[in-house]
Amino acid sequence: MQITHAHNTVSNFKRFHGRAFNDPFVQKEKEKLSYDLVPMKNGGVGVKVMYMDEEHIFSVEQISAMLLTKLKETAESNLKKPVTDCVISVPSxxxxxxxxxxxxAAQIVGLNCLRLMNDMTAVALNYGIYKQDLPAPEEKPRIVVFVDMGHSAFQVSACAxxxxxxxxxxxxxxxxxGGRNFDGKLVDYFCAEIKSKYKLDPKSKVRALLRLYQECEKLKKLMSSNSTDIPLNIECFMNDTDVSGKMNRSQFEELCADLLQRIEMPLLSLMEQTQLKVEDVTAVEIVGGATRIPAVKExxxxxxxxxxxxxxxxxxAIARGCALQCAILSPAFKVREFSVTDAIPFPISLLWNTEAEDTEGVHEVFSRNHAAPFSKVLTFYRKGPFELEAFYSDPNGVPYPESKIGKYIIQNVAAQKDGEKSKxxxxxxxxxxxxxxxxxxxMVEPVKSEESEDVSVETEVESQDQRPLENSSDKKGDQPPEAKKPKxxxxxxxxxxxxxxxxxxxxxxxxxxxxxxGKMIMQDKLEKxxxxxxxxxEEYVYEFRDKLxxxxxxxxCEKDLQGFSALLTETEGWLYEEGExxxxxxYVDKLEDLKKLGTPIETRYQEAEERPKLLEELGHRLQYYATIAGEFRNKDEKYIHIDEMEMMKVEKCVSEVVEWMNNAVSAQAKKSLDQDPAVHSSEIKAKLxxxxxxCEPVVTQPKPKVDSPKEENPLNERSDFKPEDMGEDEKNSEMPQQNGECHPGDQNPISMDLD
Structure with missing residues (x-):
C-alpha cells in the first residue's frame, strides 16, 4: 500500500513513542518519511493523514493502537474467541x-498488557524453554550470547x-x-548512478524513491545468497523511463564498510559489562533479518x-518468546515452570534535597544490568514533605535526549510530637x-532512633509473580536472639x-x-x-455473466438472456462510476434486483442437475418395495411373519407413488429447460x-423368536449309568475326547478348564 498511498501510509513510527516533536532524532527521521509529522498540543509527535475524506492528526500512541487493533482482530479471527491479554516486545x-x-497505546485498544518484554529476553526464553540438556541449578550455568540485527536496531545480550x-x-x-542502513547505502549508490546515467533524480519524487528502496531491499536479499553480479531493473521508474543497474556482494561490502565496523562495539561493550571471556560463551545465536547478510554473520x-x-x-523468535511468556503468565495454559530474570539496561539514581544547608543527596538505586523486577526500600528522616527526582545516571549511554525520569513528591510528612524527625x-x-x-x-509512628543518617537503604527482591520477598539485608539492625528488645x-x-x-x-x-x-473501530466495522x-x-455480476x-x-430464453446481460453490464458500469x-x-438493494432475474435461472439449472438423480433413487426404492410385496404373495419364508393388512398398506403406497412419479415425469417431459420445472427436487424428496x-417399518419387521426343542440326552437321564455298561461302539462315540484322541479306558469323566 505504501507505494500507491505514500502520503497516507504510516510506517517506522515505533521509535517516536515518548518523544517530543522537537527531539533531534524525530527531526532527523522526519526527512526520510513519506507522510507528514506534526507537533501535538502536548509537544508530542503527531501524524497528519486523510481519514474518511477528512484531514486528521493522530498521536503516535493512537497510530500504535490502530496496529494493535489489527493484530487483535487477526488473533481473534484465528482463535475464534476474544483476546484481552497480551505481551508486547520492546527494544532493550x-x-x-x-x-x-x-x-x-495498549490501553487505548483495551488490551491488558501482562508484560512489556525486552526483545532479547523474549529471544532467550524462546531458546531456553525447549532445551532439555541445560545444567542443573547447582551447576555452572551455560552462557549463550544472542545477537539481533533487525530493520532499524542492533541488540546483543548474554544470558546464563x-x-x-x-x-x-x-x-x-x-x-x-539495522537493515535499513544497508538499504540506504544501496539507495544512495543507485540514486547517484541513475542521476548520472539517466539524468533523473529519484529523491525528487516520493513514489520513485520508495520503489527504489523496495528494489534495493530485494537486491540485498539476493546478494546474501549469491556472490555474482545481481541486476537491478525498474520499469517506468520516472517519466516513463526504465532504469537498470547491477551490484555484487564484494561491492556491497565495500560500500557498507563503515556500518560493518560498528558491529564490534556493542559486542565489546557486552563482554566488558559482564566480565566474560570469549571462551566462556557456549553458543552465539543470531536472529533478525539483517543477520542473514554474510558480512554481518562473518x-x-x-x-x-x-x-x-x-x-x-x-x-x-521475539514473537514466539512473547507468546511463551504470555502463556506462562496466563492461567488458561499449563506451561512448565521457567523463571526469567531480566536486567535493567541503564543505571538509575535518585536525587533529593537534604534538610541541612540545602545540600543535595544522590544515591544510585539501580546499577546497570541490575536484576529486574526488583524493589528497594529507602528510609528517610524528615520533618515535612520532600521531593525525589529519578534520572538516568549515565545520560550519554541513553539513546534519548532527556535523562530525567520524573519527580515524586512525598506528601503529608510531619514531625513527631516531640519535634523529632519522622521515619x-x-x-x-x-x-x-x-x-x-x-x-x-x-511514615512510621512513633520512632525512637538516634541515627543521624539522612537516608538508609533496605532491599526487597521481587519474584516473577511480583510478590515482595524480604532480603536478609532488611534485618541488619536486629539484635541476637538472647538480647531481646522490648517490643x-x-x-x-x-x-x-x-x-x-x-x-x-x-x-x-x-x-x-x-x-x-472505539468510534473508529465501529466505523471500520460499518465500512467492512x-x-x-x-x-x-461485483462478484455476482462477474460470476453470473460467465455462467450465462x-x-x-x-x-x-433468448429474450430474458439479452435483458439480463444488459442489466449485468449496466450494473458493472454503475459500480465503477456513480456507484463507487x-x-x-x-448495494443490498442492487443485489436483490439482480437476484430477481438470476435466481430463477440458477434454480432451473440446479433442478435439472438434482432431479434425474432423485427420480432414479425413487425408482430404485419403489422396485425394492414392490419386489418384497411380490415375494410375500408367493409365500416366501422371509416375509410370512408379516401381517396381511400391513403388507396391503405397502402395496397401496407403492402404487400411489408409482402413479405420482409417472405423472411427474410425463409433465416434466413437456417442459423445455428454459421453463420452470413441473416437478421440483423438494417434492421428489418428500415423496421418497x-x-x-x-414401507420401511413393515418390511424390516424381525421374525418372532421360537424356542428350540430340548434334545434328549440319555447320559443325563440315567442316573445309574456306568461306562462299563456301554458297548464298544457306544463308548467310542459317547466318551469325551481330549486332544482329538479317544480314551475308552478312563473310568471318570474328563473335566476341562475353559478360558
Missing amino acids: FFTDAERRSLLD FNKSKLKVLGTAFDPFL RIAKFFGKDVSTTLNADE VKVKVRVNTHGIFSVSTAS IKVKNVDLPIEANLVWELGKELLNMYIETE ERNDAKNAV SGPYEKFV DEAKQV QELNNV
Missing part, C-alpha cells in the same frame, strides 16, 4: 517514557541458563544500526571465534515492564505520592483517545460491511421420505 534500550507511551531458569547478565546495543563469528548458530527462526519508608521499584517508580511511602508498638501511615513524569498522556487525553479508537455488500454485487455463456445458457462509494443498503416412512 527503550526508556521509561517510551515504555509508558507503548502501554498507553540453568534448568528451568534464565538470567540476563547484560545487554548492549546500537539503536541506529564479523560476529570472527569476534567470538566460533560459528554462529541459527537454530531460532530469525523473523519470529519515612519509601519503596522504589523497577517492575516487570522495566519501568521505574516510587511505588509506596509510609515497641508502631503503626505505618500510608503517604500520598504526587508523580510528575517526563512523559505522560494524562487521564483526560487517554480517555479521549480510547473513545476515538459496506465493502462486503459492494463486493457481493456456459452452464446456464440452456436455462434462459454508496451506502451499504444501496413418505414412501420410506410407510
